[in-house]
Amino acid sequence: MLVKTLLLWAAIIPMAIANGILRDTVLVRAYGQKRARTVSGLSLSAVILAWAFLTIPWIPFPAITHYAGVGLLWLALTVAFEFLFGRLVARKSWPQLLRAYRFEDGDIWPLVLAVVALAPAAAAALRTVL
Secondary structure (H helix, E strand, C coil): CHHHHHHHHHCHHHHHHHHHHHHHHHHHHHHCHHHHHHHHHHHHHHHHHHHHHHHHHHCCCCCHHHHHHHHHHHHHHHHHHHHHHHHHHCCCCHHHHHHCCCCCCCCCHHHHHHHHHHHHHHHHHHHHHC
16 A cells, blocks of 8 residues: 555656646746746645545545545655755755745745645545545
8 A cells, every 4th residue: 555655646746847837837927926826836736636536546545544644644755855856956945945835925835735635535535425
């Protein structure tokens, strides 16, 4: 199950990169930087929720609490990836990396992280009622 959980999380990375490219190439021009960041955060959240809903049956657990654990793992991996990639590959400073966590200039990154954490359990719960 761990391998599947990691694979499902890893598949979010190219989706997030594509979302960022869309933001920088289309949304900024259409809405301006501040609004583009908000729209991009909302669209990435929607993609993550949809991805969780579509793929959560691939990792069947007996209880919803297991999916909460998946969400916490996804959250930890996302934050680790953000900081490791940002520091080691993109060569961003700590202030640059932490700016996204302050709700400045339309950035809603902390809300996106909340969606990452809640998406597996929410998707599993929604699938039980549908």
